Amino acid sequence: MDKKLQGYIDKLNKLNFKEMYNGDFFLTWEKTDDELEAVFTVAEALRYMRENNISTKVFESGLGISLFRDNSTRTRFSFASACNLLGLEVQDLDETKSQIAHGETVRETANMISFMADVIGIRDDMYIGKGNKYMHEVVDSVTQGNKDGVLEQKPTLVNLQCDIDHPTQCMADMLHIINTFGGVENLKGKKVAMTWAYSPSYGKPLSVPQGVVGLMTRFGMDVVLAHPEGYDIMPEVEEVAKKNAAENGGSFTKTNSMAEAFKDADIVYPKSWAPFAAMEKRTDLYAEGDQAGIDALEKELLAQNAEHKDWCCTEELMSTTKDGKALYLHCLPADINGVSCKDGEVEASVFDRYRDPLYKEASYKPYIIAAMILLAKQKDITGTLEALADKATPRHFGE
Amino acid sequence: MDKKLQGYIDKLNKLNFKEMYNGDFFLTWEKTDDELEAVFTVAEALRYMRENNISTKVFESGLGISLFRDNSTRTRFSFASACNLLGLEVQDLDETKSQIAHGETVRETANMISFMADVIGIRDDMYIGKGNKYMHEVVDSVTQGNKDGVLEQKPTLVNLQCDIDHPTQCMADMLHIINTFGGVENLKGKKVAMTWAYSPSYGKPLSVPQGVVGLMTRFGMDVVLAHPEGYDIMPEVEEVAKKNAAENGGSFTKTNSMAEAFKDADIVYPKSWAPFAAMEKRTDLYAEGDQAGIDALEKELLAQNAEHKDWCCTEELMSTTKDGKALYLHCLPADINGVSCKDGEVEASVFDRYRDPLYKEASYKPYIIAAMILLAKQKDITGTLEALADKATPRHFGE
Amino acid sequence: MDKKLQGYIDKLNKLNFKEMYNGDFFLTWEKTDDELEAVFTVAEALRYMRENNISTKVFESGLGISLFRDNSTRTRFSFASACNLLGLEVQDLDETKSQIAHGETVRETANMISFMADVIGIRDDMYIGKGNKYMHEVVDSVTQGNKDGVLEQKPTLVNLQCDIDHPTQCMADMLHIINTFGGVENLKGKKVAMTWAYSPSYGKPLSVPQGVVGLMTRFGMDVVLAHPEGYDIMPEVEEVAKKNAAENGGSFTKTNSMAEAFKDADIVYPKSWAPFAAMEKRTDLYAEGDQAGIDALEKELLAQNAEHKDWCCTEELMSTTKDGKALYLHCLPADINGVSCKDGEVEASVFDRYRDPLYKEASYKPYIIAAMILLAKQKDITGTLEALADKATPRHFGE
CATH class of the missing domain: 3.40.50.1370 (Aspartate/ornithine carbamoyltransferase)
Structure with missing residues (x-):
């Protein structure tokens, strides 16, 4: 053998x-x-x-x-x-x-x-x-x-x-982290920033940020969830993350500042998602077949979104992470500034630098x-x- | 071995x-x-x-x-x-x-x-x-x-x-019957009711009732084809059924009464289909590209259909079958009262009772x-x- | 073995x-x-x-x-x-x-x-x-x-x-030729007519005629490319064909006469395609999103096309080929006169006579x-x- x-x-x-x-x-x-x-x-x-x-x-x-x-x-x-x-x-x-x-x-x-x-x-x-x-x-x-x-x-x-x-995604993300850091035993105390980021598109699912905080809090890491006010995830998943952190010796915290989340982070996962409350409202509107309501909601969300174009994974922000070299994660496809959209989740030079690791992340x-x-x-x-x-x-x- | x-x-x-x-x-x-x-x-x-x-x-x-x-x-x-x-x-x-x-x-x-x-x-x-x-x-x-x-x-x-x-369907139905009754040798003299039933939808194919009477008359069973006036199947298939019955010692009869068909039946197969003559007319209209004609025909058929909402496989009718326990068959999906439509082919409680056997029927x-x-x-x-x-x-x- | x-x-x-x-x-x-x-x-x-x-x-x-x-x-x-x-x-x-x-x-x-x-x-x-x-x-x-x-x-x-x-098509065509003529060694000096033919449809790809002249000029054959004025293929592929012919002892010539191409040909490949220059223009119009321009171009091309209905593989033309029995090729589906269109690439009787060889051609x-x-x-x-x-x-x- x-x-x-x-x-x-x-x-x-x-x-x-x-x-x-x-x-x-x-x-x-x-x-x-x-x-x-x-x-x-x-x-x-x-x-x-x-x-x-x-x-x-x-x-x-x-x-x-x-x-x-x-x-x-x-x-x-x-x-x-x-x-x-x-x-x-x-x-x-x-x-x-x-x-x-x-x-x-x-x-x-x-x-x-x-x-x-x-x-x-x-x-x-x-x-x-x-x-x-x-x-x-x-x-x-x-x-x-x-x-x-x-x-x-x-x-x-x-x-x-x-x-x-999104368990298959988050487990692949996690295996990528484990291999990048040389084993589960090296993850204790590492800081993970799961942060919202701006995207021009509307209504991206919550399953990735929820899956990430629900999984990564189990490895003794310090997981920070960052998003603008109003972009909360499902409260029951936050409870899961808190419980995990308590049981595994890490922490789960929240902030409305992307900069605070990135500061000294070992791992960053900047990604757009829709507010939980709005998605719940949308689900109800669909159930009622209220198309006018859906259109109005979309308009409102896009306007709300547009106020947070500064939530972008820039070179400047990356430089504030641990040694300026945090591991950048994304489930792909990312909204890249000047590539797939004008303003997006990440600057092109940041994304390019992590292209190989991102593809390896996906390959799991x-x-x-x-x-x-x-x-x-x-x-x-x-x-x-x-x-x-x-x-x-x-x-x-x-x- | x-x-x-x-x-x-x-x-x-x-x-x-x-x-x-x-x-x-x-x-x-x-x-x-x-x-x-x-x-x-x-x-x-x-x-x-x-x-x-x-x-x-x-x-x-x-x-x-x-x-x-x-x-x-x-x-x-x-x-x-x-x-x-x-x-x-x-x-x-x-x-x-x-x-x-x-x-x-x-x-x-x-x-x-x-x-x-x-x-x-x-x-x-x-x-x-x-x-x-x-x-x-x-x-x-x-x-x-x-x-x-x-x-x-x-x-x-x-x-x-x-x-x-619809030979793969009818052969699966038949294998289900054979196994339910414990072998081909137990089928002689059993009564099968292939009957029309009301469905709000329009133009269901004739292949199932035709396939059923064309196949089940070969096992010495008494096959009854029941439908409202005007809902005839292809005459050449009726000839096949008659010939089969004559050769195999059973019978093939027709009636315009669902009650008569169900009376003492061992097996019931209530299902909607379109009248053969109307389907032939539709085929010609399509060939001619006569959309107005097709629409008019559909309207006419739906009106004709609506007159026969009483053709439903009810608990009351089921209670008139052999020991009140005839084997209920359907090719699925069925139009179930109060489930997939207001009025349909079968009452929900009847369908529910036969759900397992119906799934087994399909599994062949x-x-x-x-x-x-x-x-x-x-x-x-x-x-x-x-x-x-x-x-x-x-x-x-x-x- | x-x-x-x-x-x-x-x-x-x-x-x-x-x-x-x-x-x-x-x-x-x-x-x-x-x-x-x-x-x-x-x-x-x-x-x-x-x-x-x-x-x-x-x-x-x-x-x-x-x-x-x-x-x-x-x-x-x-x-x-x-x-x-x-x-x-x-x-x-x-x-x-x-x-x-x-x-x-x-x-x-x-x-x-x-x-x-x-x-x-x-x-x-x-x-x-x-x-x-x-x-x-x-x-x-x-x-x-x-x-x-x-x-x-x-x-x-x-x-x-x-x-x-279109390499998989042209290689299959070629293997069919090799087997029909009993080996590569028998191809030297054979005349191949790759000719344009009329089709009522618009904008068929150039890859087949280009692939054919780019490949068949490598076997010492005399390849003739025939089309009405204005239906040129990509000039760089013509260069490839010329070079091949020079190196392999055959020839590559062009003509605007279908009759000249068919005369004494051993192999004929009559097929519609769009003019290269027009396809280039269309590509630019698509890139600009100019739908009006595309529509105008299509109209123009269809009018141009309609002037060349006489470019058809008729029995008369076939009779002028080597012993009246040239091998007829097509990548299929062909536009057949009176079958798939009124006027097309080939007369029905010609196509019918070559149906089996055509299917064998495709089977490679x-x-x-x-x-x-x-x-x-x-x-x-x-x-x-x-x-x-x-x-x-x-x-x-x-x-």
Whole structure:
């Protein structure tokens, strides 16, 4: 057995993640520390095996269903890559092609598409109070379907972004941080600035800032959430962050000053999002079908937004971070000054300097997703990894 | 060899289905009893193998082409599941993405997409006199292409619903009946009510009622077709049903009373459809491009429809069936009173009680489709099943 | 080892194509004669293996990304077939589903979709000066991404049609010619007429005529480019053709007479295209967003077009070719008189007579694409082919 791979297996053997088997992945704060570490470890093992041309195909057949309520290139390709790496074929449930909008209940559709599905990936982040709830409905439906003998297997759900959390993104971000700082053990006391930034566009989801403060407060870091007045995130997620900080020896604080957040920060994550209260209002307006109300709200939010063009990740601000070299993070695509818009979230020279690390950050996502799937589907994951390493079927034959 | 699997193989060895090799599946009444039993048996064998984690992947590569002229979630996923189970990758021929609508002949397109296609699944149920004809054109084209050396293999066609029959649906319904009643031998004398039911929507296809009376009259059952006056199905399919009943010792009768049909029925299949004559007229109007005529027809049909809101599968009607417990069938999605519409095909409490059996009914479809493909593509299907069982490659490795 | 397969391997062993490893395929004239012959030879070997039920799946997992800026059935299915034949799963980058149009840079998107991509196929033929340039941007991006450690592998690019060349089409056309005439050695002195033909539609790409004169001038043939005045192709491609002819002992000439081009021709390729200068103008108008200008240009071009309805491949013209039996080529779909339009590129009786050869011509494309991929991805391609032949895994098990 290869030493590095053995290391991952040894680490897994010390963790308790048996509750993940046959489970689902909704929110990072519903998982134990051991479970999160298992995801990171399996993700690293899968990456290592692929880099060493060892096939990790555990499924000879089976479908990975993707359901996107919002357009997406990155997440779509990450999910497709993860499924493909394990041997699952992606089948999109395209709501324009399907009859889902025509009065079908969630329960029925969830079962009808799952006869041969091993995983369902859902992105549903548009309406506060809806996305996560919808995912639970789907999981409840297929769990019941499996119990009733309708489905031979219960597909595992991977939350590809909901109204509350964006776990595959934040876990990829976090694995990038861990590798950049040389291990979890080096993160205690590091300062993370999750800050709002200006973007000319309207209504970006809250799931990234919420996911970040909900996850990064678990590693003993000092997490600062910064935004202009009125741009609050969901209060229940702030509670999660506070509790995490209290339990893990770091801190969770808030400020209305971007400069204060950046000061001496080791990691910065400047990104636009919409105010929680406004998004809640929008959700209600949609439910009422009040288009005039929606248009008025959009106008109001854009005006409010425009007052905060100074919330930009500039070279000047970057120079105030730890040694002027904080790790800059973004879920991409970023709104870059003079590139994708006139005024945006970040100055072009800052973004350019971090382009490679940003792409590496993104490159973890397919492995994080694949790890979440494997941990839910393999009863004996270390046995599986050992067997795959023994077989050593080349992913690319002849190379 | 596992005993259950051996049982399926023994049964296949007694049947004559050699004409299915290199053939296609258009209409159930074009197949012999042995051929239909072969489809049921292979479907059961495939399901059993999948449930026991034995891979049934016979193709290392190859495409399954899907061509849907109408939106569809269920059939789309059933076809994708069947292809995936056998090792074929689905490639959709999306007419909006393709140039098929721009003056290409069927023959040319059929060949161009089939260079590496092992199966073509088509759903084309919208216009009377068109769908089945189109499928034959496609099959003739690829048969010729194969003969001329253009195509290395002749893809097999699976009719995923045409204007005449819906064989994958009705075969799945039938397998559900067989399993519910404990075998084909228990069906003689059972009463089946294929009845029209009210739905607020317009122009549902005739292929399900036609497919049902064309298939279920072959099992010695008493099949009753019930609908309001004017809602006749295609006369040639009624002839098929009569002939079947005469040959198989059951009966085929018609009535304009839903109550009469339900009385003492063992199986009920209440479902909306459009009158055959009206659909024929619509097809002509479309051909003439007469939109005003189409609109007028729709209005007329909806008014005619509205007179029959009493055609609903109520608890009261259900209580008149055999022991008040007839097996309720539907191809889904159903129009449920107070759920998907105000007045519909079935009362919510009836539908709810049969939800599990309905989902099981649907769960046979991927296996029926896979069986149709295998019977057309494998020269020695029992040899193939034995070899797969011997290899016993796990579908899901490590489970 | 099978003799025929050994023959292909022996031929490959005599060729120098080592520069193709880790490379890309943009334009045929950027490749050496040996490299082109390697593509033909590998394509033939793959076809032979598939015909003999030998799997050529070299990838256990991996994605083939397709990016089509224009609708396409044939090329889409050819690319999907090629990827599937090698074990890669196609993932479409659909610009309507993705965020590519919303200010993302090419570099970022190219990396984000390529974490597990082994090949990227692009069709971008609409705007002169854009398509080929865009492909280079993509390749530069993923090459850099691979160098920077973001991507584990550099996906190879296959040009599925750009503004300059249509290499997969023209290579398929060429392999069809080679096989029809019994080998490259029989082509010297053959006359090829690449001629414009009338079509009622507007703005067909120049890539086919350009690709044809750029490729076919390399085989010692006499290539004639014929078109009405004003329908010139890109001057730089004419230079390529001239140079090729000079180096390979054939000729490249131009004429404004279809009759002159057809006279004694061994091969004719009559096809509509838009004038280069007009396409350049259109590209500028699009860049300026000048819709009125575009409409005016279209009107002007259609009027100009209509003056040349006599440019049609008639029986009369065909009778003037060598023995009245020139090989008729077309990339399909053709505009056929009285079939797909009133007046078009070819008379129906001519087209019908060549239907089978035309379909065979098209059938080479998936193998040409697969060969391009393999030559870029396999370090030791003869070793790979030998190992695949030794393993002899059936493509279709049980046949």
